[in-house]
Amino acid sequence: MKSLHQLISQFPYAYEWLNEKEVTITGMTSDSRNVADGHLFICIKGYTVDGHDYIDQAVNQGAVAVIVEKEVVRQDIAVIRVNDSLRVMSYLANRLYNFPTNDLHMIGITGTNGKTSITYLLEAIFKQHQEKTALIGTIQLKIGEETFPIKNTTPEPSFLFQHFALMQEAEVDHCIMEVSSHALKEGRVRGIDYDIAVLTNLTQDHLDFHQTMADYRHAKERLFQQLGNRYDSERPKYAIINLDDAHSASFIDVTAQPVITYGLSEASDIYAKDIELYADHSKYTVVVRGEAITIETKLIGEFNVYNSLAAIAVAYVSNVPLAVIASSFATIKGVKGRFEAVDSNKAYSVIIDYAHTPDSLENVLETARSFAKGKVYCVIGCGGDRDKTKRPLMAEVSDRLSDYTLLTSDNPRSEDPLQIIEDMKKGMQSSAFTIEVDRRLAIEKAISKARAGDVIIIAGKGHETYQIINGTTYPFDDYQIAQTFMMKDLGEDK
Known part of the structure; x- marks a missing residue:
């Protein structure tokens, strides 16, 4: 809690008082x-709404300054006028909550795929080492x-710094957070004092926002x-790539900063060898600066080997x-919605x-193919109001790597779901597919086709538990819907 004058007493930005009052700020x-x-209400001019239009609502709810x-x-x-509200918010949030990330061990993970899995792997490892963690990411803040x-995967600065302060109070040892390209480009993580930055990978995504892969890459590079530039022996920083x-x-x-690389060859500082991938577990050797450890885990697929290497680094x-790192992997069951098998007694896998x-779809389907004894079916859609260029690419991957594809809705948002599917359909080379706009029916149709050994x-x-159709959010859980249908008596014991 600080007075508004205290907050701006060392303000480095140009500003103008439009109505000067001495008030106490409890949050922002x-x-x-x-x-x-x-x-304190910060008016941000966004892509779809303008915060200036909501000043009355903010005042009615208790705002004392804007x-x-x-x-x-x-x-x-x-009222204080500035040139860049978002940039100012990062600075003020830092000051209001007493620069909390200066005293937290901050780990930022960016990349197209694998961010969420790595945060949960690290949580398990640090817990095994009797250390307290905090997570910020796609699934939740914890x-x-x-x-x-x-x-959002990476929320606004006022939310972040408020919760960083809570982490300080809770004596958190490590804050592990996913850092999205949107947040990096928009400046939502300005002022966060990161200790470790991690790159998982960079493949096509979010081109509706970034327009080009170069811009997408430049956004991710900002984390690093x-x-x-400062080297501090008391608080060393690392880039893990x-x-x-x-x-x-x-x-x-x-x-x-010092770079630690990981990969599947000896060219990396930390690498995996002797990889054995099975339908229900994986085993491999990880070499760290000449020292080898054996990892045995229920996580499957080569993409999870990469995720584990990032976490190990x-x-x-x-x-x-x-030794603690290796033992933690034996306890990890997986992450919700990340190659998560639906629990059932069926002879096929969902x-x-x-x-x-x-x-990411290619990784998942290649992994499924590696252990499927029968056919591989894929239920896939694409989000509305998002990168349209990847729609035919998603369908092409499914057509190439699965035996049968069911093109359906994801979160169509404001778009016509049939038009999204038509965009996807352009990537289909075979006739081994069905269009079913209703995602629930698409899931049920796929399961009804399955026989023993199929995937x-x-x-x-x-992990999502909703579907956004024409701007309205409805409850929808892929896992729950699949499991409910699998539990029904389908006639033939499959």
């Missing part, structure tokens, strides 16, 4: 729905065992630049002994996965 937000008594970019005449609250709802990724050299080039530079990029991949939504 750019979402008028989250305003409470004593809050930061604006436009001329605003108010006599009832303090401090110790307490969870908080979250809207944000590690800074997947050397096998085609863009690795660019990320190595942009950081001044982070844990290693965070002073977790290799697997839920968040795969929503061509590369059904339900891709795209993973």
